[in-house]
Amino acid sequence: MEILKIITISDLVTILNLTFGLLAIYFNEPNFIYIAVIFDALDGYVARKTKTVTEFGKELDSLSDIVSFGVATSYFLAKVSIFIAIIYCIAGSLRLARFNIVNSKDFIGLPIPAGSLFIIASLQLFKNPHIIIFLSLLVSYLMVSDIKFKKVRDLRVGLLVFISIILAILNHPEPIFIIILLYIGYSLYRRE
Amino acid sequence: MEILKIITISDLVTILNLTFGLLAIYFNEPNFIYIAVIFDALDGYVARKTKTVTEFGKELDSLSDIVSFGVATSYFLAKVSIFIAIIYCIAGSLRLARFNIVNSKDFIGLPIPAGSLFIIASLQLFKNPHIIIFLSLLVSYLMVSDIKFKKVRDLRVGLLVFISIILAILNHPEPIFIIILLYIGYSLYRRE
Secondary structure, eight states: OTHHHHOOHHHHHHHHHHHHHHHHHHTTOTHHHHHHHHHHHHHHHHHHHTTOOOHHHHHHHHHHHIIIIIIIHHHHHTTTOHHHHHHHHHHHHHHHHHHTTOOOSSEESOOHHHHHHHHHHHHHHOOOHHHHHHHHHHHHHHHHSOOEEOOOOOHHHHHHHHHHHHHHHTTOOHHHHHHHHHHHHHHHHHHO | OTHHHHOOHHHHHHHHHHHHHHHHHHTTOTHHHHHHHHHHHHHHHHHHHTTOOOHHHHHHHHHHHIIIIIIIHHHHHTTTOHHHHHHHHHHHHHHHHHHTTOOOSSEESOOHHHHHHHHHHHHHHOOOHHHHHHHHHHHHHHHHSOOEEOOOOOHHHHHHHHHHHHHHHTTOOHHHHHHHHHHHHHHHHHHO
16 A cells, blocks of 8 residues: 555645535535635645645645536536536646646646636626626636736735635625636736 | 647547536436546547647546546445545545556556446445445555556457446446456456
């Protein structure tokens, strides 16, 4: 069982991300995706702090991301449109596959956890399916695009996002929706 | 949209694997996983024939595999036991993460498509949840183990597996169950 020797603390946090993604599907509960995002942010932080950034950890992270922010998120989107849900998940997997082979200071394309947050919050906010379909196609395009998105590692921003996610779980998704919208807007503005 | 320039024909086949994995969940239809396995076998074949084995394609393949043979398969397992479904999907993701960082003549650990076929066939064959739980734990262990499994690229074996999968879709899962059992038995025997 050589595999057990290469697992680090941060990999265990990654596995919690994956687990909450699965629970979201099994229990039909989108709030579990918000919890998965928190563990996803945490695993990168733990890996850097404990200096255990490994190739294995990176692969496991992508696989967990496609589960929670790809499949589980698309599962809720499929209730609005199966076609759009498939488009979104394909775009997310292309984004993650490229991420693993490109080294870059910035993210290339909207990171899938941000895309997932935006969609889950939209599903809470808007009852009109046309708005959901439009926003999902926008997110799908941004993920596979070449637009640069800044890597934010500021702890104050992290805290703000964390509080917004807690609010979203408590049925107030407006703050997290606006934060992601500002992140997208800023990245598009910076591009010019 | 640089991403569109790196997508090959075999990547499109990989995306069909992913799509059928998603459809299995959305429509609650395990037979779509059998179709996903066929596309998964096909994409490797197409990539080798068209000489388009790329790093991007390998990453996309893993991501599609965790969707169809990890999440979608665990979705049906969760109807028997949520705990076992999570164990199985974690084991599958560890197996895929290791696969991407190790270069080896043989597979190290049972490949997840074989594990998935075994579990989906078992769910068709056995009504006793204890048998399903036992077989799922066995598959999970074999995936993360260091046991070597031969890469089979014989076209006759491929045809046999293909026919067995079609029979399983037609509600005769016995042949594919026996083939995977023989594959596991042979790999364990060869080890000694």
